Every structure is written in structure tokens, then in C-alpha cells.
Amino acid sequence: MTPDPTPDVLVAGGGTAALCAAISARRAGARVTLLEQAPRARRGGNTRHARNFRYAHDTANALSSGPYPAATFLADLQGVTEGGADPQLARRLVERSADLPAWLGGCGVALQPRAGGVLPPSRKTAFLLGGGTAMINALYAEAERLGVTIHYQYALEDPGLDGERVGRVGVRDPHGATLHLAPGALILCSGGPHANRDWLARHWGARAAGILNRGTPYSEGRALLRLLEQGAEPIGDPGRAHLVAIDGRSPVDDGGIVTRVRCMPAGIVVDSACRRFLDEGGDTASTRYARWGQRLIDCPDQVAYLVLDTPAWQSAPPSLYPPITAPTPEALAVRLGLDPAALVATLAAYNAAVRPGETPEDGHTEGLEPPKSGHARVLDTPPFAAYPMRPGITFGYQGLAVAPDTRVRLTRGGVATNLFAAGVAMQPNLIPRGYVSGLALAIGMVFGRIAGEEAANHVLN
Amino acid sequence: MSSTDPRAETRRVLAICNACGYCNGFCDVFESARLRPALTDTDLEHLAHLCHHCRNCLYACQYAPPHPFAVNVPRALTALRHHAYVRHAWPRPLARLLVHAPASALLVALATIVLVLGAVLTLVPHAVLFAAHQGPGAFYAVIPWGWMSLLAALPLGWSLLAVAVSLRRVWREGASAGEPPPGWRDWRGALADLVTLRNLRGGGPGCNDLDDRPSHWRRRLHHTLLLGLLGCLAATTIATVYHHLLGLQAPYPWWSLPVVLGTLGGLAMTVATLGLAWLTLRADPTPSTSASRGADAALLALLAAVALSGLALLGWRATAAMGVLLALHLATVIAFFLLIPYSKLVHGGYRALALLREAAARRRRIRRAAGDA
Structure with missing residues (x-):
């Protein structure tokens, strides 16, 4: 018809x-x-x-x-x-x-x-x-x-x-x-x-x-x-969009709700040069998804890795894909295609800066840039795990x-x-x-x- | 699904469900799965039996085929249920009857018909068999009461034993360490869930019986069938009481309790089996498997044969056809009794256990939450 x-x-x-x-x-x-x-x-x-x-x-x-x-x-x-x-x-x-x-x-x-x-x-x-x-x-x-x-x-x-x-x-x-x-x-x-x-x-x-x-x-x-x-x-800025941190292994389209990566406060996030770039414990509300998405777009290759140790990974909510795991940080870096020495150094610097608080939420870093201002704990229990993250676009900010x-x-x-x-x-x-x-x-x-x-x-x- | 073990696929799709959670208003499966994140084999089997196959979660799914995630929860759970029926059938060799449900129903029914009808034709003098009997004891003139009772009671007793063995095994296998036995509140909760088929309401609007539109037909027809079956069971029980305690012999007049209950039960079963068969034939096959549709159809055909032969016997009981019709009805009832543990009918017991376990778990959660507060 x-x-x-x-x-x-x-x-x-x-x-x-x-x-x-x-x-x-x-x-x-x-x-x-x-x-x-x-x-x-x-x-x-x-x-x-x-x-x-x-x-x-x-x-x-x-x-x-x-x-x-x-x-x-x-x-x-x-x-x-x-x-x-x-x-x-x-x-x-x-x-x-x-x-x-x-x-x-x-x-x-x-x-x-x-x-x-x-x-x-x-x-x-x-x-x-x-x-x-x-x-x-x-x-x-x-x-x-x-x-x-x-x-x-x-x-x-x-x-x-x-x-x-x-x-x-x-x-x-x-x-x-x-x-x-x-x-x-x-x-x-x-x-x-x-x-x-x-x-x-x-x-x-x-x-x-x-x-x-x-x-x-x-x-x-x-x-x-x-x-x-x-x-x-037109109205709005075509150069801006609502971006959310999602699993980097997600399909190119239609991944929907389950692709979100949710547990940044439990670990540290590094870019492909193994550098941290944002306070992982600063925002634990649902606004964190978009905050991370906005930052991922400016990472090299638009990729970053959420690195966790076993307690952190096991406390994470259910995820679409299981994390990539390895017995040591070096082996994890190899599996992620990162420089093992750089990841070990970043993790060591982070672990050395952790100051536990009275509650898990109060744990924070001292003398680290950028800081992790909450939920900081030493990440040292193998095996280690990582979620690769990419920005996922939800909608743009330009329209009629x-x-x-x-x-x-x-x-x-x-x-x-x-x-x-x-x-x-x-x-x-x-x-x-x-x-x-x-x-x-x-x-x-x-x-x-x-x-x-x-x-x-x-x-x- | 390529493999014969559907657990891997079920685990895969339910892990996606646990990351999503949108369907948790349809039924108890999704909240139960969320609270069992390890999704062990026994978890999966519990969830499969808990699923009432309302199908809503397929049509509501943002990841249903053609999405590359290809999430089809009702199909995965249906395949797993069938797998579990076969795995737990007792004794093991008879599990094959469940694997080929339509052929089994046909063969068992034909075998009982041939045997019972053959015996009657051989052993009962034709002058008696093809006479029009009237008055008390007419049925027993053709088949003596003792034989009739024995022929029905033996298969029923065997089947109840087989079902009990399977249910006991499943209950023990699924028990987690330190799980207290269910209390009377849990039994009451599970019974209420069974009576209302709460999990077959799709959270209120109904089920996707045929396609993506909601309907309450499957739920209504299921209970029409169940009530019909119970009506027939009650008719038989009351007739036994009449026979033994009151000394009244069948056939009973049309207004008597056994005849009224049996007639209404038979009519309800006929209507419900036809309705459910129509749904089975017309429904979108996507959320089910061919094995499960075959098992459904086989059970419906068997129940229809029981109901129709019973109604025919009632209708022509005063004629010369009574003897043959009686033999036919008895044969279908025996086939039905024999197949209770080896047909789709086993779903009732497993579902009741899953609801009981779920009711107990729910009550423990509520109590823990109240304790935390």
C-alpha cells in the first residue's frame, strides 16, 4: 500500500x-x-x-x-x-x-x-x-x-x-x-x-x-x-552533545541502558597513557555518567579504562560484559594494550596517596593530582579487572x-x-x-x- | 539455540536482564534473578520454573531480536524448563517419554485404548457389552467395579509416586545452605499465587498471548481447564463415597452431584482445551520452542480426549454404545494418569515449588529489610 x-x-x-x-x-x-x-x-x-x-x-x-x-x-x-x-x-x-x-x-x-x-x-x-x-x-x-x-x-x-x-x-x-x-x-x-x-x-x-x-x-x-x-x-550548539560513559565493547548503535559503566567511585580511571584525569570519587550521583562521558571525548582515542581490584569489582553492579581480568596490574596492562610500567606506576602512586577515612565513603587521597576525594581505598587485591570506556551519545544539543x-x-x-x-x-x-x-x-x-x-x-x- | 543444554543461553540473557531491570514489574522472575547474580544452575532452574510464560518480557525488550544481543527470555526459560522436566523425570529411562511428548501421548493413548477395548471385547460377552443397560450398577455390568478401580488406581498411584520423587529431588537440589523450611505463611503465599496466577497477569494489563497486545485469555483458559479437571476429580470422589458409604450405584441421575460436576467439568475442559489449542496454534512462535509447543499440544489433546469421551459416555449411557464408550473413557483416563509425570502436566508441581521457594525468600527479604530499618 x-x-x-x-x-x-x-x-x-x-x-x-x-x-x-x-x-x-x-x-x-x-x-x-x-x-x-x-x-x-x-x-x-x-x-x-x-x-x-x-x-x-x-x-x-x-x-x-x-x-x-x-x-x-x-x-x-x-x-x-x-x-x-x-x-x-x-x-x-x-x-x-x-x-x-x-x-x-x-x-x-x-x-x-x-x-x-x-x-x-x-x-x-x-x-x-x-x-x-x-x-x-x-x-x-x-x-x-x-x-x-x-x-x-x-x-x-x-x-x-x-x-x-x-x-x-x-x-x-x-x-x-x-x-x-x-x-x-x-x-x-x-x-x-x-x-x-x-x-x-x-x-x-x-x-x-x-x-x-x-x-x-x-x-x-x-x-x-x-x-x-x-x-x-536552528537552536542550540551542534558542537555539544549529551555523552555518557559506556562500555567500550558495546555495539556501535542501540546499546541502550545496559552499556553504562557505573562503578567509577570503586576504582581509578586512566587514559591510554595510563594517566588519571578526573576525581573518581567526586560524584557518586547519577550525574556521574554524563560527567565521565564529557571527559572521555577528549581522551586520546576517546578511550579510558576503569581499573579495579577484586573487592571493588565484586561490589560492582551487574554489567553487560564481564570486566577484563588479570592476576597482576602488569598482566592487566598487557591485556588492555597499555604500557605495564606506566599502569603500575599510576596504581602505586594512587595507593601510596590513599588515606582511609572513618567510613569507606570518607577514604580520600592526599598530595595526588587529580585527587580522589571519596571512596578511595588501596587497590591491591588480585585478580585485577578493568572496564574499557567510551563516550556514548544520547542526543545532541542542536534542533529546530x-x-x-x-x-x-x-x-x-x-x-x-x-x-x-x-x-x-x-x-x-x-x-x-x-x-x-x-x-x-x-x-x-x-x-x-x-x-x-x-x-x-x-x-x- | 544450538546446544541441547540451554543453561548457557539462559545465563547469557539473564545477565543482560540483571543489568537492565526494566521488566521487573511483569512478574517475580526478574527481581529473583537480580538477587541471584551468580546465576548458578539451580538458580536458573528455579527461575525457569518460576516463569509462567506470559511472554511480555519479549515484546517489551529493547534487546529482542533483531537486536544483536538477541535477548529472548521466555524462549530461553521455556527451553530450560523442558530440559529440567526431562532431567528430573523418574525413573530415568521414562524421561524419553517427555523428550518426544506428542508421540508419547499418541502411543500411550493408543496402547491403553487397544488394551482396554481389546480386553472388554474379548472378556465381556457381546450380549452384555452391546446391550442397553439401565438402572443401578449398569456400568459395572460391563466392567466390574473392582477392575475399573484397579485399572485407574494403579497408574495413578505409580504416577503420584514418580512425581513425588522428582519434586523431592528438585526441592533438595535447589535448597541453599541454611535455608529454613517454609512456614505456613509461605505456603499460603504460594497457594495465593497459584490460585490467582499472579505471575500470569503481566503486572496487571495481561499477557502477550498471541502477539504484542495484552490479553487475559491464557490465564482464564488455564484455570477453566484446571477447574474442569478438579470438577471431574470431585465427581469421581463423590461417586466413590456414594458407592461405598451410601451404597448408591452408578449411573446416577442427571441432577446428582457426580453427574452435574462431571458434566460441567467435562464441558469446561473441552472449551478450555480448544481455547488453549487455538492460542498455541495462533500465537507468535518466537517466545517458545517447538518442543514446548509440541508438549502443550500433546497434553491438550490428551485432556480433550478424556473430556470428550466422558461427555460421550454421559450422552449415550442409556444406549447400546455405552459399553464401548465406557472402555474408551477408561482408557483415556488411564493414559492421562500414566502420563502425569511424563508430560507437560509436570509443570504444575515444579511451579508450585518455585512459588513456595520464592514466597519464603520474599518473606525473609522483607523481614531482613524491617530488621535493618
């Missing part, structure tokens, strides 16, 4: 934002076509790897362990982005996040209650039962039930922005042929360009080769980049500037009349830097819904 040549609303993308947009537009009465670039088995964009979303709520409830008032949510958002979030969009996000659990429930999405006793404690977010892929299945089922036409392996290539309107839209079909559609409105929900190797190389140079993509390989941002050429206004109704802004001023964007494609309006858990899903849900409503309203009225 070939796509409807003149849908009321054309949604490009197949993740959270796209489905929320398609469902909202369809419920408002529009004829909706959704184009998902991935095959059905890999549908859902980066939402496949997501688990929870942030939402405002005034009391503790079945989903979250305490209140999260709108004002606190807003303050958190501005705090983590250093005041960079667009104030109007930020307010809309927070206000419209409150009814997300109920709205998702109406779409057949199951949320995981705290009562089971197996969730990590969270006051500010709600967890999807089974995670993002389960939600994606439910949203596709709801979209199909409502009569949204879904085409897999169809990619939006040319959004066809001409002046302030989208007219003829170029779409690549599963066989690579191009066809043209003339939708009443276009909603771009196909993510950012961070899985696009050419784009990464353009902005990160030789370092791009060392970056692994944590999410879907289909987030190539081709339509987004075309829109920037056609007069859409949008108005509060998600209409795409134009470089020449004003907004496009029938072009909307939601999700990661416009996320940098709200998160030009930093990140806290559950934001990306909330942005996809809230602005997907808004974009669907606005697009349907534009076409039908």
Missing part, C-alpha cells in the same frame, strides 16, 4: 512524540499518516530504550514517592539548563505534564506502581511497565485502532519548506525510490541527527570515530538538516527553534504556518545543555500532543 498522497496531517517519525502527535491529531478528527523510517521490529526511536518520564504532581501517588509541584519542576529545568530553557515552552511542558499518566492510561499504556517494591525510588518520575518498548507497542496499537495509517521503512527526506509553508514533501520508500506527498500539515518528530556519522564527523572531527550511539541508528536527522537549509531557524504551539520558527522571522516539530527535534528549546532523567520522554509526550492538536486545528479550521 502506498501512502495517501494528501493526508491532512503527515507525521514523520515513529517514537513517543510521533505517536502522541498522530493520536492527538486523529482524535481531533484529522486523517493522519505516520511514516516510521525503521522496520516494524525496530520501531519506536530512542523510546525503545527509555523507562520513565518526569511529570508534575502535588502529592505522592501510586507511581511516585512524593509530591513534585510544578514550581519545583520548573526550577529543576532552569537549574539543570543554567536558565537556558525557553520560558514559555518550559511552562507549557510543566503544566501539560500533569495529566500525562491519565492520558497514557487512556491510550492503553501501563505504568508500574511503586507498590511492587522493585522500582528504584523516584519522587519526580513515573515508570512505564516494561519500559519504553512496551509503551511504544501500546501507542502503535492505539494509533492503529483510531485509524492512523502507519507506513514502516518510509523516511521523510525533503520536508519541502517553501517560504513559510510546507508544500510538496519528498519521501523515500522501502526500495529507495522517492515519492511526493502534499499534506495539509507536517509534524517533524524524527529526532535529532546524532546517529548520523557524517554529521558527527562535521562537528566533532576525528573524535567522532570514537563515539558510540546509545540509541536507534535511524535518528539521522536528514529532514531536520534539510529544514535548516530551507530556512528553519519552535514557538510555544510547536510551529517551527523561520530564520527570516515568524513561524511556518503548517510545519510543526516535537520531541528530540525541538528538545534543545528546553534543554540546550544538561539533562535530568525522564525529561526527553515528557517533552516527546507533551509537545507531541500539542503538535497533533495544533496541526489538526490548522487543517480542519
Whole structure:
């Protein structure tokens, strides 16, 4: 079946934002076509790897362990982005996040209650039962039930922005042929360009080769980049990205949540010259993943090694790959391809500087640069173990500037009349830097819904 | 899965699950696996028996095929369960019956039918066998009560012994050092889990019975089948009481307790076996194995044969066909009894033990957490 040549609303993308947009537009009465670039088995964009979303709520409830008032949510958002979030969009996000659990429930999405006793404690977010892929299945089922036409392996290539309107839209079909559609409105929900190797190389140079993509390989941002050429206004810094320290042995794409390396405070981290470069005990919160990711991109070959002794390794949380082990530091260095003498020297200097504290957390180094300010203990119990680490990209900080109704802004001023964007494609309006858990899903849900409503309203009225 | 020992693959996928944890709201398997990070052989077997095969964790999995990690937890645990059924079957030589479950069900059923029907045709005068019997003792005119009881009781007794030996072995093998015996609260917890099939609710919305959409059909049909079977068992038990204590001889009138329970039980079994067979045939095969689907189908066919022959006997008991139908029904029941330890039916005992062990472990955790606080 070939796509409807003149849908009321054309949604490009197949993740959270796209489905929320398609469902909202369809419920408002529009004829909706959704184009998902991935095959059905890999549908859902980066939402496949997501688990929870942030939402405002005034009391503790079945989903979250305490209140999260709108004002606190807003303050958190501005705090983590250093005041960079667009104030109007930020307010809309927070206000419209409150009814997300109920709205998702109406779409057949199951949320995981705290009562089971197996969730990590969270006051500010709600967890999807089974995670993002389960939600994606439910949203596709709801979209199909409502009569949204879904085409897999169809990619939006040319959004066809001409002046302030989208007219003829170029779409690549599963066989690579191009066809043209003339939708009443276009909603771009196909993510950012961070899985696009050419784009990464353009902005990160030789370092791009060392970056692994944590999410879907289909987030190539081709339509987004075309829109920037056609007069859409960019927002955010293309030279910055949210990077997380992940196991260097992970697949190039789609490694998701399990690839994170988590136990830096238990050991020391050295680069390929066996030099330490960051305080391993300084940050034990979940912010450490991104802190390490940012530093790894500037390491030689974008690689570093977390070195542990047996007690440290055995206290580590479960990992995707077992660590690389060896009976001595020298042998470990050989297995890692490092200079044995250099690793032994770094380890000896560290061990000599350790000053145990009253509790394990208080252990620290003296006279060592950089210091290890917490969790420092002598690493001397064989066998020794190491996790190779690389930066894993989650998303970039460049996207499409949008108005509060998600209409795409134009470089020449004003907004496009029938072009909307939601999700990661416009996320940098709200998160030009930093990140806290559950934001990306909330942005996809809230602005997907808004974009669907606005697009349907534009076409039908 | 290339090897015949599915433990390596199960260990591989559950290690990924332990690093992920997204599915821990579906059932008890994932939290239990997280608390058994070593994933020893006995850990894996416990988890395999704990899995109720709701399949949700496949369709929710970000690492399911075609992802290169190719995580397929329900398939791995299904393969391991089947492997464990075979490994623990007692006595060892009869484990082969479980390896080829469909052929075993067919052969055993055919053998019992040939033997019982053959015996009846040979030993019972045809004038008696093909007469329409009425009134008390009609069945026993064809097959004497003592013989009927003996033919049913011997295979049942043997099978219960075999099951008991296997269950005892599994319980001991899985016991960790210093593990206290389960208390009455644990038994109550496990019973509640069995009655509600809590682990077959997918955390609330239901199971992926056919595909990625949730449904409660498997859970409902399972218990319809179980209740039907229990109804038939109750009918037989009550009939025995009637016979021995009250001196009332079968056939009983249609409104009597044995007939009402047996009829309802037989109808429930028929409906449930057909429904479950439909699910087995229509369901996406990805989360199961061909061996497990064969074992499912074989058991369903056997149970359907028991139910349908019983209903036929009820329907035509006043006619000349009664004698043959009685022999047929008795033969299918004997086959069913014989195959209890060597068919998919063994899952019930192992699952109950896994739930009991899990209930005890859960209570110890809660008590420890309360002690820490």
C-alpha cells in the first residue's frame, strides 16, 4: 500500500512524540499518516530504550514517592539548563505534564506502581511497565485502532519548506525510490541527527570515530538538516552533545541502558597513557555518567579504562560484559594494550596517596593530582579487572527553534504556518545543555500532543 | 539455540536482564534473578520454573531480536524448563517419554485404548457389552467395579509416586545452605499465587498471548481447564463415597452431584482445551520452542480426549454404545494418569515449588529489610 498522497496531517517519525502527535491529531478528527523510517521490529526511536518520564504532581501517588509541584519542576529545568530553557515552552511542558499518566492510561499504556517494591525510588518520575518498548507497542496499537495509517521503512527526506509553508514533501520508500506527498500539515518528530556519522564527523572531527550511539541508528536527522537549509531557524550548539560513559565493547548503535559503566567511585580511571584525569570519587550521583562521558571525548582515542581490584569489582553492579581480568596490574596492562610500567606506576602512586577515612565513603587521597576525594581505598587485591570506556551519545544539543504551539520558527522571522516539530527535534528549546532523567520522554509526550492538536486545528479550521 | 543444554543461553540473557531491570514489574522472575547474580544452575532452574510464560518480557525488550544481543527470555526459560522436566523425570529411562511428548501421548493413548477395548471385547460377552443397560450398577455390568478401580488406581498411584520423587529431588537440589523450611505463611503465599496466577497477569494489563497486545485469555483458559479437571476429580470422589458409604450405584441421575460436576467439568475442559489449542496454534512462535509447543499440544489433546469421551459416555449411557464408550473413557483416563509425570502436566508441581521457594525468600527479604530499618 502506498501512502495517501494528501493526508491532512503527515507525521514523520515513529517514537513517543510521533505517536502522541498522530493520536492527538486523529482524535481531533484529522486523517493522519505516520511514516516510521525503521522496520516494524525496530520501531519506536530512542523510546525503545527509555523507562520513565518526569511529570508534575502535588502529592505522592501510586507511581511516585512524593509530591513534585510544578514550581519545583520548573526550577529543576532552569537549574539543570543554567536558565537556558525557553520560558514559555518550559511552562507549557510543566503544566501539560500533569495529566500525562491519565492520558497514557487512556491510550492503553501501563505504568508500574511503586507498590511492587522493585522500582528504584523516584519522587519526580513515573515508570512505564516494561519500559519504553512496551509503551511504544501500546501507542502503535492505539494509533492503529483510531485509524492512523502507519507506513514502516518510509523516511521523510525533503520536508519541502517553501517560504513559510510546507508544500510538496519528498519521501523515500522501502526500495529507495522517492515519492511526493502534499499534506495539509507536517509534524517533524524524527529526532535529532546524532546517529548520523557524517554529521558527527562535521562537528566533532576525528573524535567522532570514537563515539558510540546509545540509541536507534535511524535518528539521522536528514529532514531536520534539510529544514535548516530551507530556512528553519536552528537552536542550540551542534558542537555539544549529551555523552555518557559506556562500555567500550558495546555495539556501535542501540546499546541502550545496559552499556553504562557505573562503578567509577570503586576504582581509578586512566587514559591510554595510563594517566588519571578526573576525581573518581567526586560524584557518586547519577550525574556521574554524563560527567565521565564529557571527559572521555577528549581522551586520546576517546578511550579510558576503569581499573579495579577484586573487592571493588565484586561490589560492582551487574554489567553487560564481564570486566577484563588479570592476576597482576602488569598482566592487566598487557591485556588492555597499555604500557605495564606506566599502569603500575599510576596504581602505586594512587595507593601510596590513599588515606582511609572513618567510613569507606570518607577514604580520600592526599598530595595526588587529580585527587580522589571519596571512596578511595588501596587497590591491591588480585585478580585485577578493568572496564574499557567510551563516550556514548544520547542526543545532541542542536534542533529546530519552535514557538510555544510547536510551529517551527523561520530564520527570516515568524513561524511556518503548517510545519510543526516535537520531541528530540525541538528538545534543545528546553534543554540546550544538561539533562535530568525522564525529561526527553515528557517533552516527546507533551509537545507531541500539542503538535497533533495544533496541526489538526490548522487543517480542519 | 544450538546446544541441547540451554543453561548457557539462559545465563547469557539473564545477565543482560540483571543489568537492565526494566521488566521487573511483569512478574517475580526478574527481581529473583537480580538477587541471584551468580546465576548458578539451580538458580536458573528455579527461575525457569518460576516463569509462567506470559511472554511480555519479549515484546517489551529493547534487546529482542533483531537486536544483536538477541535477548529472548521466555524462549530461553521455556527451553530450560523442558530440559529440567526431562532431567528430573523418574525413573530415568521414562524421561524419553517427555523428550518426544506428542508421540508419547499418541502411543500411550493408543496402547491403553487397544488394551482396554481389546480386553472388554474379548472378556465381556457381546450380549452384555452391546446391550442397553439401565438402572443401578449398569456400568459395572460391563466392567466390574473392582477392575475399573484397579485399572485407574494403579497408574495413578505409580504416577503420584514418580512425581513425588522428582519434586523431592528438585526441592533438595535447589535448597541453599541454611535455608529454613517454609512456614505456613509461605505456603499460603504460594497457594495465593497459584490460585490467582499472579505471575500470569503481566503486572496487571495481561499477557502477550498471541502477539504484542495484552490479553487475559491464557490465564482464564488455564484455570477453566484446571477447574474442569478438579470438577471431574470431585465427581469421581463423590461417586466413590456414594458407592461405598451410601451404597448408591452408578449411573446416577442427571441432577446428582457426580453427574452435574462431571458434566460441567467435562464441558469446561473441552472449551478450555480448544481455547488453549487455538492460542498455541495462533500465537507468535518466537517466545517458545517447538518442543514446548509440541508438549502443550500433546497434553491438550490428551485432556480433550478424556473430556470428550466422558461427555460421550454421559450422552449415550442409556444406549447400546455405552459399553464401548465406557472402555474408551477408561482408557483415556488411564493414559492421562500414566502420563502425569511424563508430560507437560509436570509443570504444575515444579511451579508450585518455585512459588513456595520464592514466597519464603520474599518473606525473609522483607523481614531482613524491617530488621535493618
